[in-house]
Amino acid sequence: MLLTKVLRQMVAKEKPAETNAVTRPAGTGAPRVLNVGGDNKAIPIPGHYAGWDHLLLDIDATGNPDVVCDARELDTLAAGQFDAVYCSHNLEHYYKHEGLRVLHGFLHVLKPDGFADIRVPDIHGLMKRVLASDLDLEDTLFTAPGGPVTPRDVIYGWSIEIEKSGNDFYAHKTGFTAKSLADILARAGFPRVFVAVVDEMCELRALAFKREPTPEQQKLLGLTA
Amino acid sequence: MHTRSLPQIAKGESVPAANPLPSFVGDVPRVLNVGGSSKAIPIPAHYSGWGHLLLDIDPTGNPDIVWDARALDMLNPAQFDAVYCSHNLEHYYKHDGAKVLRGFLHVLKPDGFADIRVPDLRCVLRKFVADDMDLEDVLYTAPGGSITVRDVIYGWGKEIEESGHDFYAHKTGFTPLSLVRVLQQAGFGHVFIRTLEEHFEVGAFAFKNVPTPEKLKLLGLAM
Numbered sequence: 001m002l003l004t005k006v007l008r009q010m011v012a013k014e015k016p017a018e019t020n021a022v023t024r025p026a027g028t029g030a031p032r033v034l035n036v037g038g039d040n041k042a043i044p045i046p047g048h049y050a051g052w053d054h055l056l057l058d059i060d061a062t063g064n065p066d067v068v069c070d071a072r073e074l075d076t077l078a079a080g081q082f083d084a085v086y087c088s089h090n091l092e093h094y095y096k097h098e099g100l101r102v103l104h105g106f107l108h109v110l111k112p113d114g115f116a117d118i119r120v121p122d123i124h125g126l127m128k129r130v131l132a133s134d135l136d137l138e139d140t141l142f143t144a145p146g147g148p149v150t151p152r153d154v155i156y157g158w159s160i161e162i163e164k165s166g167n168d169f170y171a172h173k174t175g176f177t178a179k180s181l182a183d184i185l186a187r188a189g190f191p192r193v194f195v196a197v198v199d200e201m202c203e204l205r206a207l208a209f210k211r212e213p214t215p216e217q218q219k220l221l222g223l224t225a
Numbered sequence: 226m227h228t229r230s231l232p233q234i235a236k237g238e239s240v241p242a243a244n245p246l247p248s249f250v251g252d253v254p255r256v257l258n259v260g261g262s263s264k265a266i267p268i269p270a271h272y273s274g275w276g277h278l279l280l281d282i283d284p285t286g287n288p289d290i291v292w293d294a295r296a297l298d299m300l301n302p303a304q305f306d307a308v309y310c311s312h313n314l315e316h317y318y319k320h321d322g323a324k325v326l327r328g329f330l331h332v333l334k335p336d337g338f339a340d341i342r343v344p345d346l347r348c349v350l351r352k353f354v355a356d357d358m359d360l361e362d363v364l365y366t367a368p369g370g371s372i373t374v375r376d377v378i379y380g381w382g383k384e385i386e387e388s389g390h391d392f393y394a395h396k397t398g399f400t401p402l403s404l405v406r407v408l409q410q411a412g413f414g415h416v417f418i419r420t421l422e423e424h425f426e427v428g429a430f431a432f433k434n435v436p437t438p439e440k441l442k443l444l445g446l447a448m
Contacts (some may be wrong), residue, residue, distance in 0.1 A: 095394070096375070097386040123360060123378075127350040136345060152319070155378060156397050163320040171318065173369045173377050173394060178359045 031083035033117075034109060036071050036102075037090030039063045045086055048115070048220050070092070072098055074105025082109050088119040092172040093157070097119050099174060103188035107210065115217065116190065116208040121154050123175040125202045141202075154202060192224055193222060254306035256340075257332060258315030259294050259325075262286045267308055268332050269340070271443050275306070282392055295321050297328025311342040314382070315395045322397060326411035330433060338432045338440060339413065344377050345420055345427035347400035352425075364425065377425060401427045417446050 034052040035045060040063025041056055058065035069077070071090065077079045085106045094102055106116045111225075126141075130151050135141070137155075140148040157172040172190050179196045181204050190208035197204060207221055209212075217223070255276040258268060263286030264279055281288035292300075294310075295317065297341045317325055329339045352358065353374055360375040362377055369383070380395040399407070401418050404427055413431035420427045427433045430436075430444055441448065 009308050095385055096379075096382045104279070124283075124353075125352055130350060131354050137398060137400050138406065152398060156319075156395075159319040159397075170393070171396060172379075175360060176373065177360050183361070 032081065032088050032090060033084040034082045036074075036085055036087040037093070038065075038086065038105070040065070046087075049084070049086065055082075060167070071105065075108050077109050079108050080111050083111055083114050085110060085116045087116070088118065089121070091118060091125075092120050092174055092176065093169055095173045099184060100188055103185065107189055108207075110210055112210055113214060113217075114210055115221075116185070116206070116215065118181070118185075118204075118206040118208065120176045120181060120204050121172070122177065122197060122199075122202045122204045123155065124177040125197060125199055125204075126151055126154050129202060130152075160194045171189070176204060178204055246389055255304065256307040256309050256317065258304045259297075259308055259310040259329070260316070261288075261309065261311065263288075268311075272307070272309065278305075285392070294325045297325070299331050300328075300333050303334045303337075306334055306337050308333060308337070308339045310339065312344070313399055314341060315343050315399065316392055318396045321413055322407065326408065326413075329431075333433055335385065335434055336432075336440065338436065338439055338444075339408075339432050340428070340430055341404070341408075342426055342428045343399045344395075345400065345422070345425050346378065346398040347402075348420065348425050348427075349377050349423050350372060363428050399427060404429055416445075 007186070030051060030053050032055065033045070033049050035041075035054060035056045037058055038045070038056050039058060041054065041061075042149040045054060056063075056220055057069050057071070059068065060068050061068045065184055067077075071087075072094065075139065087106070091099055091102065091121040103116070110116065128197070129135070129141075130137075135151055137152040140149050141154065144158075146158075149158060153159055155172065155175060157170050161171045162168075178197055182193050182195050185206060185208045190210065192209040192212055194207045195204060196206075207223065209217075213223055232414065234382065238283065249256075253274060253276050255278065256268070256272050258264075258277060258279045260281055261268065261279050262283070263279060264277065265286075268277060275305055278290070279286075279288040279293045280290045282293050284291045310329070314322055314325065326339070333339065349364065352364070358364075358374055360378075361373050363371045364374050365372050369381075372381065378395065378398060380393050385391075385393045401420055405416050405418055408429060408431045412433075414434060415432040415436060417430040418427065430446060432440070436446065436448070440446075
């Protein structure tokens with residue numbers, strides 16, 4: 001059964017992670033999060049992972065990930081080993097038919113009570129803003145440290161990064177709305193899905209559980225049943 | 226009778242074409258169809274009587290030249306009266322697209338023009354928002370199947386999955402305004418735009434120089 005909820009409080013409560021530097025060895029009892037496609041550990045992960053073991057997986061070795069692996073090959077990792085999979089602005093980098101394979105990989109590496117924590121651009125929110133503000137595709141939507149970001153960049157990937165790196169994996173090969181994200185998570189096999197829309201960032205945030213979230217998880221993530 | 230042999234088309238190296246190039250009778254104008262897939266797909270009527278040369282990266286549809294459109298600068302310059310490029314420019318990254326357009330300028334004669342058609346994302350996003358659509362909703366139905374909003378933006382999912390070819394993916398998108406700008410930036414001095422809202426398409430005729438009265442008449446354009 002699918003339940004989609006718009007949980008703005010999840011956003012309001014979020015604080016940047018205080019520490020990401022310490023990666024304790026497995027077996028110390030701390031919960032473990034697999035950061036899929038997170039580029040490098042200098043980029044903060046959400047505050048709800050403070051004190052967790054943070055393992056970074058990326059296809060690009062540049063940012064010194066703990067595991068260099070294509071996220072479409074997560075089924076090659078040991079099963080049931082993570083409490084959470086954090087995947088921020090990565091799922092849009094796979095063709096539609098490959099996205100399902102990536103999500104199956106999340107289910108594979110998650111413990112039975114684990115969850116996937118997914119962020120992607122909100123194409124519906126972007127389009128509404130483009131029309132409301134009478135923007136063109138190449139107008140500046142906002143300015144990032146590396147340069148201006150256009151609506152075209154949000155849809156297709158940041159052209160500055162694609163050109164500079166020459167790497168195809170920086171391109172966005174699909175896009176999502178709140179509904180299409182909830183649908184693909186349900187189809188992949190997550191029975192319990194929460195989706196939040198962050199209008200000001202044109203971003204979607206989904207929490208997808210293998211089974212009903214525990215009271216501890218609800219408290220940690222600010223979920224209301 | 227003009228028989229164009231391969232070395233006349235490409236400079237430097239030989240062209241990896243499987244087929245002999247077509248013979249064009251008399252001094253007919255010549256159109257290079259870039260990325261047109263197959264000659265079974267009709268090209269606009271204003272090319273009737275022209276010599277039609279098909280260039281495609283995919284050999285499946287028997288193009289005259291199997292070639293990557295990003296490397297048109299390897300072909301001989303100023304040999305075509307027109308470049309026809311329908312639903313292909315959206316298949317290149319933004320920086321590659323600029324290279325493709327410079328290649329069009331390279332192969333066009335001084336009075337030549339580029340005839341470009343791409344999906345009109347402005348039209349798509351207007352309908353998407355006005356009709357409260359979702360990305361996987363059907364925008365229209367083509368002979369090969371249903372086309373969703375996501376397919377128009379990112380390329381036809383069915384084709385990408387079945388072929389396994391990355392070149393079927395859409396790597397950028399255009400509005401009428403962004404198409405004009407990219408053509409002007411590439412160096413086309415005179416650009417005419419028309420939108421076909423019912424097909425979610427925007428087209429451009431882009432000239433290197435001031436169009437001749439004959440070309441304006443042929444294409445139904447007014448200065």
